Amino acid sequence: MIDMNVFHGFLEAIRHLPEMARIEPMEDAERVTRAKGVMRAKMDRSLALDLEACVNCGYCSEACHVYRATDDPRFAPSRKLDLLRRLHKRETAAFAPVRRLFTPDITADDLREWQELVYDGCTECGRCSLVCPMGVNTARGVNVMREALFEAGLAPPELLAVSQEQAGRGTVFGVGPAELKEAVAALAAQGVVLPLDLPRADVMVVTTVIDVLLYHDALAATARILNHLGVRWTLRSAGFEAANFGLLAGNEDLQRAASRRIVDEALAIGATTVILPECGHAYPALRWEGRLDDGRPLPFEVLAASEYVGREVTAGRLKLERLPPGQRVTYHDACKLARHGGVVQEPRAALRAIGVDLRETEPTAEQNWCCGGGAGTFLINRAAPLRHKAWAIKRDQIDATGADTVVVSCGSCRLNLMAGAEADAWPVQIRSLVEMAAAQLPA
């Protein structure tokens, strides 16, 4: 059961995040120098190709939930990369000395304008790239812009505050090892065993602040499934937090440090598998971008919780009891899992195993619409109206299926759906995939 008081408390905490941000005073000239330094450093071959390949056809705009929800040309995906394009033309492209004569330099006002475009107005969902005839990776360019703005002291104060907390005390929203221990003890009192800090284990489970505070049933469900399967697993208090505010805010050093905590703990216990919680952005942060210090790939497998459950079901190791017929369910694909990670079949395998009437949205799977709150936009207070407009696309898409339940496997999507549901008095139930699977474990 979700405690709505905790949910509202979390929303209230988000409202106060800007008060906690330590904002570095900076002259405009310094901001521009720093931002351009990041853009220059990140201008590798693939980014340069992306910038040069765009033919301004506009297909990406129709695929972008932010543009579609607003009809505002400022939110056209290709435009979000215009500052990078300008820097490339002036400094790194062929004939740059000539192009510089016709291309205006970047100003601090440009940087301030782009804050809204690349933080509030892009969830890095990657949907625009699916339709781009030139294969432009807009989400990657947007992430580079976030890094440039972070360096220029222009990250949104909410993301700045949480990233500063994670970099400093190592906690997120005040949740650290002590709070994890309390959550483990509370679940133990309910009969759910969560092995904490075992020195050796095959599987290391990573959780996240939002599960410790709000969605503890999702953490309990993962534990119950692993215990049922007889897996030797553990949580590690020195590396339990999956949320990576370095990635979301645009601070690469913090992104690496947050991933390193998890990697170090997994190596220390000899884990062969790391299971991430229902958290979309944690997946690319560790699975695709996680590396050992020397750059080699991680020596263990990284799986999302929904991916693990689906695989075990498909392999026949996890048997689930079927629900009574007539449960009309649809599945919301988190962008970072489905589009960026290919986790499409596994959650559906788990849902089919429990016998729901699975109704696909149109479009679905890799093409599914974003919930509107990914990549940290859920935490940006000024983005609330924009987020709500984008969420309406998701809501209408789910309504068209006739489902009475939408299943998610990302806590961030779940938060955004819950906020949208509350604002619109939307009656569709929002459920977690691992929770639904664990509820059908045989006695």
Ligand code: SF4
């Ligand atoms: S779809 Fe691709 S080529 Fe067309 S405008 Fe968008 S980024 Fe440019």
Ligand code: SF4
């Ligand atoms: S990544 Fe998603 S939100 Fe960002 S521009 Fe592309 S479609 Fe829009």
